[in-house]
Amino acid sequence: DAGITQSPRHKVTETGTPVTLRCHQTENHRYMYWYRQDPGHGLRLIHYSYGVKDTDKGEVSDGYSVSRSKTEDFLLTLESATSSQTSVYFCAISDGGPGNQPQHFGDGTRLSIL
């Protein structure tokens, strides 16, 4: 399995609080991605990174920010969590762009916002 660790694995928090999810990889892959998965919607891309300090938005980026200060870490932050952000969040990595190299996923973080 690809060396991807997501933390925390589960989190329950209240509306309006900040939340940060961490993705750590040991593969030295250039690309890292954050997805959310909701019933009936499949996986939707939130943000992705193509290198240290290089990030771009996905299809559902509103309300989320990311940072990548080191190759191995990609952080997803919900500045002020809302109930609509209750979801399962997956981090993925790939050695090259998604057209050239497949993505491999972490185990996910189940986030509940009350």
Add this chain to the structure above:
Amino acid sequence: QKEVEQNSGPLSVPEGAIASLNCTYSDRGSQSFFWYRQYSGKSPELIMFIYSNGDKEDGRFTAQLNKASQYVSLLIRDSQPSDSATYLCAGLVSGGYNKLIFGAGTRLAVHP
């Protein structure tokens, strides 16, 4: 809005049969497609990827791509109960974007 469509299922097949999973996509310029398997409560795991028209085989799995008709399929031969999972199809967004669009997945149930 670029989309990847899959029948949600469940697709029920008997053990030993061929399971056929289908996916259509709206982005005519999309060049690369991926199939992932996801067990309940687990993360997606890559099964196959296909870039060219035609068939690509890997063990019991065959991916088929028809760019003219804009569909991708996955065939699973000699289906086993352990193949019971949700299968996600994903396509690369054309235009130089480093993004995949995922379908919502098809649930496959293989019964003994």
